[in-house]
Amino acid sequence: MADRDEEQILYDTIAEGSSQYWNEEEGNEDPNQYLNEEGNVERDAEGNEEGNDEEEASGNGRPSAPAQAAKNFVCHSGWVVRDNVPVSKVCWRRTRARGGDDSFVPESEKEMLWTTMLETFTLPAGTENIVKHWTLKKMAEQFQTFKGDLYRKYILKGQTPNFDVFSKLRDHWDEFVAYKTGQQGQAMMERNKENAAKKKYHHHLGSGGYSVAMPKWEEMEASLLERGIEPATAKWPDRSKFWFYAHGGTLNPGDGSLVFSDQIREAANRLTDAVEASSQGTFRPDREKDELSLALQTPEHPGRTRGKGVIPWKMGFKEDIHTYKSRMRSKRDTEAKIADLEYRISSYELSMQEEVAQKVDERMAAHRSHDPQPYIPPPMVSPSGNRSSCASTG
Secondary structure, eight states, X not given: OOSSXXXXXXXXXXXTTOOOSSOGGGTOOOXXXXXXXXXXXXXXXXXXXXXXXXXXXXXXXXXXXXXXXHHHHHHHHHHHHHHHSOTTOOBSSOOSSSOOTTSBOOHHHHHHHHHHHHTTEEOOTTOHHHHHHHHHHHHHHHHHHHHHHHIXXXXXXXXXXXXTTOHHHHTTHHHHHHHXXXXXXXXXHHHHHXXXXXXXXXXXXXXXXXXXXXXXXXXXXXXXXXTTOOOTTTTSOHHHHHHHHHTTOEEOTTTOOEEOOGGGHHHHHHHHHHHHHHHHTSSOOBTTBSHHHHHHTSOOOTTOBTTTBSOOHHHHTGGGGGGTTOTTHHHHHHHHHHHHHHHHHHHHHHHHHHHHHHHHHHHHHHHHHHSOOOOOOOOOOOOTTOOOSSOOOO
């Protein structure tokens, strides 16, 4: 990954709205409900944690099966991080730009969090490392989201939590409030707001993310095919159509045509053009420089793969992993830039031609409506019986 550190990526992820936990505006749950009166993780009806569910992991390390156990795993990771990490910690990891020795979560504490997870869940052999990596990134996101909720629920309203109920917040609350209301904390929130404002397209995924939504989209396409209807996305790359569906696009159940809102109309039209250009050979996709990146007109960000989730390129573009160190990449990159530039220029020229033609038509219409028709006199005809004054040359 580039020099950009993981903490900044996580802040960007949260700012862009990809955090899907305990967002009041989306009607999700209160983050405090998972803590009992002592501020610890709630147990089940028998007083025990749901224990030793065996998980399967997807390619990026996210637990995926069985479905209920996978959901429990994600929820449980949130309980563990809120129950054990003081809210006074500013950063999940040490960075050059932020914080002193006690402002980030130390590696020893992260190991303790992971060990706590393994007390409840059993993983298939050979998956522990990748699941651990995914889980710690998810915990970082959940931790920042939890602190954001506390800020909105209490600090902005000038209130304080009931420490008799949430005793684990008591010793760290004043420090947390001081940071959030201080210059450094306010500057960080302002940067996050600026990042959020730059986000043009917002997805409509639920808490399960792409992993839960993809089977539903595939079922929708299969239903059309069973009725002899070809979906408009039939020849689209998975990444392109999954991005389209995730951002509110769908298919007309009657004819399989694209259905989308005005919010993504521009991107959807460009995406259709890009897929068509690729099929005709006028545009050649190359790993992350594909139809979706061309349509969105922004480069892919290392560490996440649009249309697939917050997963690294080596997982998002695993079919192209053999090209990562290829000597031909530089040449292909140059060719892709040229093709991209040609496509943009042709699109711009076409839009300019349409705009000029429209303005000319408007000017002509306005001119005709305001100026009277010029008087055209009848042609001159010699009176009958009079000889012409012009000598005959015949």
